[in-house]
Amino acid sequence: MSQEHSKDENLLFTTVESLLNAAKERNLYNEDELNIEGLITLFPDIDIAYTQLDPSISGTLSRRGDKWIISVNKLHHKNRQRFTLGHELAHYVLHKSDSEEFIDTVFFRGLSNNNIERTANDFASRLLMPEDKVMGLIVNRNIRNVGELANLLGVSAAAMQYRVKQLGFKTKE
CATH class of the missing domain: 1.10.10 (Arc Repressor Mutant, subunit A)
Known part of the structure; x- marks a missing residue:
C-alpha cells in the first residue's frame, strides 16, 4: 500500500x-x-x-x-x-x-x-502495547521480566506493569 x-x-x-x-x-x-x-x-x-x-x-x-x-x-x-x-x-x-x-x-x-x-x-x-504483541512476547518468547517487555515495546516499566495486569497477569510488586 x-x-x-x-x-x-x-x-x-x-x-x-x-x-x-x-x-x-x-x-x-x-x-x-x-x-x-x-x-x-x-x-x-x-x-x-x-x-x-x-x-x-x-x-x-x-x-x-x-x-x-x-x-x-x-x-x-x-x-x-x-x-x-x-x-x-x-x-x-x-x-x-x-x-x-x-x-x-x-x-x-x-x-x-x-x-x-x-x-x-x-x-x-x-x-x-497491543494485546497480541504482549501475549506473544510472554507466551511464545517466554519473557517474564516486565522491564524486558517494556524495553522491547519502548515503554516505561510502570506502563508495562499496568498493561500486563490489565491483561490478567499477576506481577511482583
Missing part, C-alpha cells in the same frame, strides 16, 4: 485496531516497537513538536488553524515521550471535537479519575 492517503481514509482511523492495522500494512514497526511518529504522519493535519515544557507537563494537543500540534516535553525520557505521543493521538482521534486544547500533566498519568484522560491513557496503552 502506498504512503499516500486521502482525507477520507483518515476517517477510518478511529480505533486502536484500525491504527494498528495501518501500522502493520505500512511496516511501522522496529521489531516489536511501534513507530508512533510514523503512525502520526498518516494524519496530514497533525504536526509534532518536541519542546521544553514545564516538568509537570508531558505534552499538549492544540489546534492552530487547520493543523493540530502535538507538543512533547523534550526533557522527558524517550519512553514517556512515546506514551505522550500515543496519549495525544488518542485525544485527537477521540476528543478533538470536544476541545481545541488538551494539556496533559504528569499528574494525569497512572490512575486518573478524569474519564477523558483515563480513556486517552487506555488508548495509548493498547496502541503501544
Whole structure:
C-alpha cells in the first residue's frame, strides 16, 4: 500500500485496531516497537513538536488553524515521550471535537479519575502495547521480566506493569 492517503481514509482511523492495522500494512514497526511518529504522519493535519515544557507537563494537543500540534516535553525520557505521543493521538482521534486544547500533566498519568484522560491513557496503552504483541512476547518468547517487555515495546516499566495486569497477569510488586 502506498504512503499516500486521502482525507477520507483518515476517517477510518478511529480505533486502536484500525491504527494498528495501518501500522502493520505500512511496516511501522522496529521489531516489536511501534513507530508512533510514523503512525502520526498518516494524519496530514497533525504536526509534532518536541519542546521544553514545564516538568509537570508531558505534552499538549492544540489546534492552530487547520493543523493540530502535538507538543512533547523534550526533557522527558524517550519512553514517556512515546506514551505522550500515543496519549495525544488518542485525544485527537477521540476528543478533538470536544476541545481545541488538551494539556496533559504528569499528574494525569497512572490512575486518573478524569474519564477523558483515563480513556486517552487506555488508548495509548493498547496502541503501544497491543494485546497480541504482549501475549506473544510472554507466551511464545517466554519473557517474564516486565522491564524486558517494556524495553522491547519502548515503554516505561510502570506502563508495562499496568498493561500486563490489565491483561490478567499477576506481577511482583
